[in-house]
Amino acid sequence: MKFPHNDIISLLDERLELNLAESTNRDLVLGEIWDEAFGAGLKALTLEYGTSQGSSLLRELIAKKLQVEKDQIVITNGSAFGIFLSMLCLCEIGDEVLTVQPNFPPTMDLITGLGFKRKLLKLSFEEAYRLDEGELFQSISERTKLIILVYPLNPTGTVHSLQKIERISNRLSTEYPDCKLLIDETYRESTYGKNRVIPTAAGIKDNIITIASLSKCHGTPGLRIGWLHSSDGNLIREIGIAKMNTVISNSVLDEYVAVQILRREPEIFQARRIHAQQGLELTKQWVEVNDPFIEWNEPLAGALCCIKLKENKFNLRQVDAFYQLAKQSGIQLANGEWFGESKRFFRLGFGYMEIDKLKQSLKRLTTILQETAAEKV
Numbered sequence: 001m002k003f004p005h006n007d008i009i010s011l012l013d014e015r016l017e018l019n020l021a022e023s024t025n026r027d028l029v030l031g032e033i034w035d036e037a038f039g040a041g042l043k044a045l046t047l048e049y050g051t052s053q054g055s056s057l058l059r060e061l062i063a064k065k066l067q068v069e070k071d072q073i074v075i076t077n078g079s080a081f082g083i084f085l086s087m088l089c090l091c092e093i094g095d096e097v098l099t100v101q102p103n104f105p106p107t108m109d110l111i112t113g114l115g116f117k118r119k120l121l122k123l124s125f126e127e128a129y130r131l132d133e134g135e136l137f138q139s140i141s142e143r144t145k146l147i148i149l150v151y152p153l154n155p156t157g158t159v160h161s162l163q164k165i166e167r168i169s170n171r172l173s174t175e176y177p178d179c180k181l182l183i184d185e186t187y188r189e190s191t192y193g194k195n196r197v198i199p200t201a202a203g204i205k206d207n208i209i210t211i212a213s214l215s216k217c218h219g220t221p222g223l224r225i226g227w228l229h230s231s232d233g234n235l236i237r238e239i240g241i242a243k244m245n246t247v248i249s250n251s252v253l254d255e256y257v258a259v260q261i262l263r264r265e266p267e268i269f270q271a272r273r274i275h276a277q278q279g280l281e282l283t284k285q286w287v288e289v290n291d292p293f294i295e296w297n298e299p300l301a302g303a304l305c306c307i308k309l310k311e312n313k314f315n316l317r318q319v320d321a322f323y324q325l326a327k328q329s330g331i332q333l334a335n336g337e338w339f340g341e342s343k344r345f346f347r348l349g350f351g352y353m354e355i356d357k358l359k360q361s362l363k364r365l366t367t368i369l370q371e372t373a374a375e376k377v
């Protein structure tokens, strides 16, 4: 098998009542954006093939938001397909792709799945998952054709500064001009309340590719719409050809809905950001109350964070018991091992569920922490 099994697949295939594992903001229901004009447009929609680069109108709206040219954008089937197309087009067998760990599992597994050499730079909880530029450059070689950084990082909500990305890009262009820097901005616009949205890296340097999607911040992962930006016209052409040779085009239905979502983006974001802020506040209080058992690094963006079960309270058998009891209580958790962390960590999504359900889940989890920490196994 080319791709290893990773239990993150259970997020798609098994859904427990209390879902603390999900990384998206609140799901959007079509009714939220439905009006007469929407319905009329839908009725008149011709179900033809889309274009290889993706809907012109959709690219125009994305280009406006990123302040780039629409011809520099390809619409992808989620960010996931942007990562796939970038690796496919930029690497040959024998080339290396470098990324960070912990990370979104498919990003790490795709490298070996496509037959390239995988290099992972371990980031640590103790250092708040900060990226050390010196260490990054020590891991790069002449065979490294693609570096993937995630901004903000899944599963931790860590954010690098744009200046750091710029410094890395500058140094790469002089020392490794054949290597591109892909910035995965899937969670960039998932912020809290009125916090400032972190700036995009799109268009700041020629060796940077950015990808993002409507999955997390807009709460529409089932739409499978994302985008890739590069100011390298040849790469954009190659990516369009690779897309045509794999999935032909995006679904025109998805693209139509995506346009309607982007037109209503301010309202969609406002509701989700207020909700995520409430979720974050509740999570903060919960972490404080449970200080004897757990610790964390507060996230800077993304409706997710990583929680660590303290070593002095949980041996590895107690960690297993914790997951088991959570599952029995109907709580879905994302095990740190899925992301290349230890199982002592779990990802907690605080922006997905309704607030009452989040409260209920955290309360149950407090009891589970107490019970498993007390259990001597």
Ligand SMILES: Cc1ncc(COP(=O)(O)O)c(C=O)c1O
Pocket (backbone or CB within 6 Å): 023, 077, 078, 079, 080, 081, 104, 150, 153, 154, 184, 186, 212, 213, 214, 215, 221, 225, 226
């Ligand atoms: C960091 C990161 N990148 C990419 C993706 C893929 O998202 P999508 O293809 O739904 O846009 C995810 C999904 O969890 C993610 O966490």
